Amino acid sequence: MTAPKYILLFVLPLMLNGILTAQSSAERRFVRQGNKLYEAKKYNEAEVSYRKALQEKGGSHRALFNLGDAQYKQGRFSEAANTFADLTGDKTNRQIQAKSYYNLGNALFSDKKIEESIDAYKKSLLLNPSDMEAKHNLMIAQRMLRQSQQQQQQNQNKNQQQNQDQQKQQNQQNQQNKNDQNQQDKQQQPQPRNEISRQDAERILQALLNNEKQTREKLNRQQAVARRTTDKNW
Secondary structure (H helix, E strand, O other): OOOOOOOOOOOOHHHHOOOHHHOOHHHHHHHHHHHHHHHOOOHHHHHHHHHHHHHHOOOOHHHHHHHHHHHHHOOOHHHHHHHHHHHHOOOOOHHHHHHHHHHHHHHHHHOOOHHHHHHHHHHHHHHOOOOHHHHHHHHHHHHHHHHHHHHHHHHHHHHHHHHHHHHHHHHHHHHHHHHHHHHHHHHHOOOOOOOOOHHHHHHHHHHHHHHHHHHHHHHHHHHHHHHHHHHHHO
16 A cells, blocks of 8 residues: 555546547646656656646646646645545546545545545545545555554553652652651650559658658757756766
8 A cells, every 4th residue: 555546647547528529728738747757756847747737727637636646646645635635626527536535545544644534545445435445445444444443542551650650659759758757757756654553652751761761860869968968967
């Protein structure tokens, strides 16, 4: 599917019936000249000749169709698609419409517009159901579309899995950071004082009271001795 299906020559029955008689001699001359240049693979020069033919007769299906072929051969697929699309609007001849839709599909396919090319091939087959080349190209385009969609789905699944893995890793890191912070806060907290039991407290208190009592008794004895000594001196 590397080139459009047809280049319209005078020998094609498609363009002879009812159209050849309407051609001007100048238009025929430029179309013939363009065809010779096209066959010689001089597509740029052929395009010039077809455009001159269109200047002589703007509605020339032959010149317009072949112009689209020349544009396609030069790799200008978008321009070729526009040219063939103009021809699909003419419903006076189903053969011209069918071939134009076919070549429109080729141009769109080459321009990587696969879904649009599928639509063009289907329309070509509606006009000419026996066109095996259109059926073949339609199958190729549909297969490529499925492959593209499958690849997109695989990429989407891969990206989704990567995002989930990254989120899981981030959650684990956040939890680790939280645990580290809790451990640090725990270490920085003041250590609680050692508490004593009630019995120990009572025992300590009693010891203090006993010590105080002993001290008081000792002090009283000392005072008594001092008084006796004083009385004896008198």
